[in-house]
Amino acid sequence: MIAFVRLLARNRLALAGGIVLSLVILLVLLTPILPLADPDVTDTANRFKPPFSQGALLGTDHLGRDLLSRLLWGTQLSLAVGFAAAIIAATVGAAIGIVAGFYGGRTDNIIMRGVDMLMAFPYILLALAIVAALGPGLFNALIAVAAVNVPFFARNIRGVTVGIAHKEFVDAARLAGMSNTRIILTEVLPNVIPVIIIAMSTTIGWMILETAGLSFLGLGSQPPQADLGSMLGEARSALISNPHTSIVPGVMILIIVMSINLLGDGVRDALDPRLKSGALSRPMAATLVRRAGTPPPPAGRGLLEVRELQTQFHVKDRVYRAVGGVSLHVEKGECLGIIGESGSGKSVTALSVMGLVASPPGVITGGAVRYDGTDLIGAPYRQLRDMRGRNVAYIFQDPLATLHPLYRVGDQLVEAIRSHRPIGKEEGRAKAIELLAAVRIPNPEKRISDYPHEMSGGMRQRVGIAMALANDPDIIIADEPTTALDVTVQAQILALLDDLRRSRGLAIVFITHDFGVVAQLCDRVAVMYAGRIVEEGHTREILETPRHPYTTRLMACVPELGEGKRRLEAIAGLPPVVDKLPAGCAFAERCLKVQEVCRQGDIPLEGTGGRAVRCLFPEAPISEAAE
Amino acid sequence: MTGYILKRVLSAIPVLLGITVIVFLIMAMIPGDPATAILGSYATPENVEKLNRDLGLDKPLVQQYFIWLGNMLTGDFGTSFALNRPVIDEVLERFNATLILAGTAFVLCSLLGVAAGVISAANQYGWADKGITFVVLLGISIPSFFLGMMMILLFAVNLRWFPVSGMWPIYGDRDLGALISHLTLPAIALAVVATGVIARLARSAMLEVLRQDFIRTARAKGVAERGVIWRHALKAAMVSIIPVLGIQAGFVLSGAVYIEIVFQWPGVGRMLVDAILKRDILLVQGGVVFVAACYVLFNIAVDVAQSLLDPRIKT
Numbered sequence: 001m002i003a004f005v006r007l008l009a010r011n012r013l014a015l016a017g018g019i020v021l022s023l024v025i026l027l028v029l030l031t032p033i034l035p036l037a038d039p040d041v042t043d044t045a046n047r048f049k050p051p052f053s054q055g056a057l058l059g060t061d062h063l064g065r066d067l068l069s070r071l072l073w074g075t076q077l078s079l080a081v082g083f084a085a086a087i088i089a090a091t092v093g094a095a096i097g098i099v100a101g102f103y104g105g106r107t108d109n110i111i112m113r114g115v116d117m118l119m120a121f122p123y124i125l126l127a128l129a130i131v132a133a134l135g136p137g138l139f140n141a142l143i144a145v146a147a148v149n150v151p152f153f154a155r156n157i158r159g160v161t162v163g164i165a166h167k168e169f170v171d172a173a174r175l176a177g178m179s180n181t182r183i184i185l186t187e188v189l190p191n192v193i194p195v196i197i198i199a200m201s202t203t204i205g206w207m208i209l210e211t212a213g214l215s216f217l218g219l220g221s222q223p224p225q226a227d228l229g230s231m232l233g234e235a236r237s238a239l240i241s242n243p244h245t246s247i248v249p250g251v252m253i254l255i256i257v258m259s260i261n262l263l264g265d266g267v268r269d270a271l272d273p274r275l276k277s278g279a280l281s282r283p284m285a286a287t288l289v290r291r292a293g294t295p296p297p298p299a300g301r302g303l304l305e306v307r308e309l310q311t312q313f314h315v316k317d318r319v320y321r322a323v324g325g326v327s328l329h330v331e332k333g334e335c336l337g338i339i340g341e342s343g344s345g346k347s348v349t350a351l352s353v354m355g356l357v358a359s360p361p362g363v364i365t366g367g368a369v370r371y372d373g374t375d376l377i378g379a380p381y382r383q384l385r386d387m388r389g390r391n392v393a394y395i396f397q398d399p400l401a402t403l404h405p406l407y408r409v410g411d412q413l414v415e416a417i418r419s420h421r422p423i424g425k426e427e428g429r430a431k432a433i434e435l436l437a438a439v440r441i442p443n444p445e446k447r448i449s450d451y452p453h454e455m456s457g458g459m460r461q462r463v464g465i466a467m468a469l470a471n472d473p474d475i476i477i478a479d480e481p482t483t484a485l486d487v488t489v490q491a492q493i494l495a496l497l498d499d500l501r502r503s504r505g506l507a508i509v510f511i512t513h514d515f516g517v518v519a520q521l522c523d524r525v526a527v528m529y530a531g532r533i534v535e536e537g538h539t540r541e542i543l544e545t546p547r548h549p550y551t552t553r554l555m556a557c558v559p560e561l562g563e564g565k566r567r568l569e570a571i572a573g574l575p576p577v578v579d580k581l582p583a584g585c586a587f588a589e590r591c592l593k594v595q596e597v598c599r600q601g602d603i604p605l606e607g608t609g610g611r612a613v614r615c616l617f618p619e620a621p622i623s624e625a626a627e
Numbered sequence: 628m629t630g631y632i633l634k635r636v637l638s639a640i641p642v643l644l645g646i647t648v649i650v651f652l653i654m655a656m657i658p659g660d661p662a663t664a665i666l667g668s669y670a671t672p673e674n675v676e677k678l679n680r681d682l683g684l685d686k687p688l689v690q691q692y693f694i695w696l697g698n699m700l701t702g703d704f705g706t707s708f709a710l711n712r713p714v715i716d717e718v719l720e721r722f723n724a725t726l727i728l729a730g731t732a733f734v735l736c737s738l739l740g741v742a743a744g745v746i747s748a749a750n751q752y753g754w755a756d757k758g759i760t761f762v763v764l765l766g767i768s769i770p771s772f773f774l775g776m777m778m779i780l781l782f783a784v785n786l787r788w789f790p791v792s793g794m795w796p797i798y799g800d801r802d803l804g805a806l807i808s809h810l811t812l813p814a815i816a817l818a819v820v821a822t823g824v825i826a827r828l829a830r831s832a833m834l835e836v837l838r839q840d841f842i843r844t845a846r847a848k849g850v851a852e853r854g855v856i857w858r859h860a861l862k863a864a865m866v867s868i869i870p871v872l873g874i875q876a877g878f879v880l881s882g883a884v885y886i887e888i889v890f891q892w893p894g895v896g897r898m899l900v901d902a903i904l905k906r907d908i909l910l911v912q913g914g915v916v917f918v919a920a921c922y923v924l925f926n927i928a929v930d931v932a933q934s935l936l937d938p939r940i941k942t
Contacts, residue, residue: 123877247775261764467848
């Protein structure tokens with residue numbers, strides 16, 4: 001509760017709304033003891049006195065009644081009616097929703113059918129029909145507004161109750177022999193209360209507007225009694241000659257409803273956990289770059305050269321160093337594997353190349369990524385966009401999530417081309433068919449008009465590859481492209497990638513957690529752990545003689561074909577959280593050979609001839625490998 | 628597709644029946660008998676009894692309902708006693724005016740609301756976002772009738788850009804230009820709240836979609852940011868925006884009642900309020916059923932639009 005209030009107070013707009021609303025409520029509570037004129041005493045000699053005139057701070061209305069007094073009494077009435085309607089709607093709606101959701105089956109069915117019928121009405125129309133039946137009057141208007149809001153509450157709360165009714169603690173209560181009524185009151189109700197509060201806080205402003213509206217139409221409060229709506233309704237006939245009588249109650253409604261809405265939004269944000277972490281931030285077009293100092297000079301290796309790349313995630317006050325100074329390079333036509341557990345920073349490294357790390361929260365804080373000599377980090381967006389897909393293309397993991405669900409695959413392929421050069425309709429179609437044929441999709445003429453959900457996982461990934469090929473890039477970065485596929489399809493996709501690479505002279509950066517895949521495809525491998533490279537070298541060498549204990553253990557995770565009963569060895573423990581990296585070796589906690597010195601000071605990546613390891617006690621001396 | 632539309636139309640029949648039941652039950656709650664209301668409190672008991680018989684009010688409730696329903700199906704909504712005219716004629720004539728007003732407002736709020744939401748999301752936490760968020764908050768907090776009155780004061784009385792009220796000029800041609808100048812203020816006043824609601828939803832739907840993987844794919848293949856936002860993200864966001872457009876259509880259609888009163892627009896809402904105040908029950912009943920039925924049919928169109936947008940919906 002205290003946490004909730006604190007969270008609410010942190011939201012400045014909600015706080016402002018809360019303060020304004022409290023002031024209005026305070027004023028309204030004090031109204032009976034304030035020295036005000038009687039709101040209902042008419043004085044036709046003093047009609048339509050302007051605001052700030054003697055004896056009438058806000059002036060007088062068409063019957064010479066004091067507007068300030070009428071405003072305060074009217075506000076009191078409007079607030080009381082609005083809150084009453086909200087409480088009635090919430091109570092009745094919650095009761096209906098809980099019963100429907102808790103008992104389920106036919107009870108649920110019948111109740112929700114009725115609720116759906118009510119929701120099929122245009123909202124205000126239903127309120128009008130109810131007032132028509134009950135007759136005009138403030139109490140009847142209150143009933144009408146509450147009634148039309150009941151279905152909204154019923155539906156929301158039913159949904160939550162259904163979820164709760166099947167939880168273990170409810171089953172436990174049932175087994176303990178508690179009656180249904182008691183379960184509802186002690187187990188279900190406390191859990192739906194936040195939902196009721198959110199629903200109330202977002203609808204109460206609306207209900208105040210609605211009752212004011214009915215009064216405005218003459219169907220709510222009847223003279224001489226006046227709420228804000230009927231004040232406005234009565235003032236309407238003098239709108240042009242004496243606008244102040246309209247503006248005074250109108251502005252008051254605006255102030256009340258606006259402050260309630262601000263507060264309501266704050267309540268919703270504070271109670272809805274999804275919004276707490278700021279998870280709804282939209283990723284920008286390119287990753288934010290905040291690079292201190294001068295970028296490291298090029299070492300002159302490879303078509304794509306990553307130098308001391310640092311990418312971090314800034315979440316509130318915490319900094320996660322996802323990539324902590326990674327250097328890589330890939331030559332023309334070469335296949336480089338990057339391997340590591342999830343969370344090792346391999347994907348973030350790959351996405352940093354073309355500024356595709358989601359930002360916020362991602363920030364590139366250091367290093368350089370050079371494509372053919374030009375640094376891409378901090379390059380203008382226009383240049384980056386131009387190179388995306390044309391020079392460096394990506395293939396992502398789950399092709400169902402990474403292809404647009406509502407566009408035909410052919411159109412998505414054509415769009416990839418059109419983003420870089422104008423292309424006619426016919427040529428585009430021909431090119432799309434050609435691309436699908438290149439990734440060995442049967443019947444490409446028909447398949448181009450498929451939607452992604454109409455294809456199998458393997459076919460979708462072929463589309464993903466075709467899209468990467470669309471502009472004949474020099475480099476393809478494949479981010480676990482086969483992880484979501486089953487084994488036979490996986491093998492086909494790998495074979496396809498290998499063929500394409502050889503026939504087109506593509507360089508591939510292949511990200512995976514699977515040494516089997518690396519063995520099949522890659523020329524060289526870099527092993528990543530906790531955002532850094534711990535070992536690199538030619539695939540064969542690493543497979544034959546791994547130097548880093550982590551590499552050894554990672555390889556032991558892969559079951560080998562034909563070796564029957566070998567125990568599958570998982571690595572005990574978890575990779576360290578990258579916002580609190582230990583000093584020294586990040587793997588020390590999980591390493592079987594760890595010694596005291598491993599935990600002291602930074603350990604460099606050392607080696608020669610493209611073979612290097614970041615370990616004080618490598619499995620075998622590095623010098624052997626240099627030969 | 629035809630099969631799907633047919634299926635949706637068939638599934639609307641129970642809803643339409645439910646609506647008639649609800650309206651009938653609400654009207655049956657009326658204390659006292661309608662005959663006295665129609666004839667006034669000085670009517671002789673004989674006359675009251677005769678009228679009750681004529682209106683079929685001496686029969687059991689269930690039978691009354693089916694007679695009423697059967698009559699409506701043949702287009703007979705009864706006769707308005709206050710206007711001495713068939714209810715259906717009055718409703719159709721008034722509904723025409725409402726449709727022009729609400730239709731225009733609906734188009735306005737859909738276009739402006741979605742555009743504002745998209746721009747807001749695309750510039751999250753930027754100045755455009757803050758500005759739009761503030762205006763939207765103002766828009767959803769201001770009563771439409773008060774806004775309408777202020778617009779009359781400013782744009783019709785002070786600036787004289789638009790006529791003060793009505794649908795047509797009292798003298799002069801009833802041409803399109805005249806209609807547009809009369810329509811502008813009420814349509815905007817009616818659209819404001821719905822625009823705000825749609826803009827809010829469109830913003831959060833866009834933010835939700837912009838975090839999806841396929842957006843990263845679009846960026847990775849080099850689609851310009853404008854295309855990412857307005858094609859890729861908006862199309863996917865429309866899947867959750869369209870149902871809200873359907874709901875807002877109901878708000879616009881029924882919220883028109885305030886605007887029709889403020890701007891003296893000869894629509895069905897104003898007719899209903901007059902009928903309620905005069906206790907012209909048959910006119911209220913007929914009007915409510917007719918408008919609600921139109922709204923149900925409109926929602927079928929919304930569902931069809933949704934299925935055209937999203938191929939994953941089984942048609």
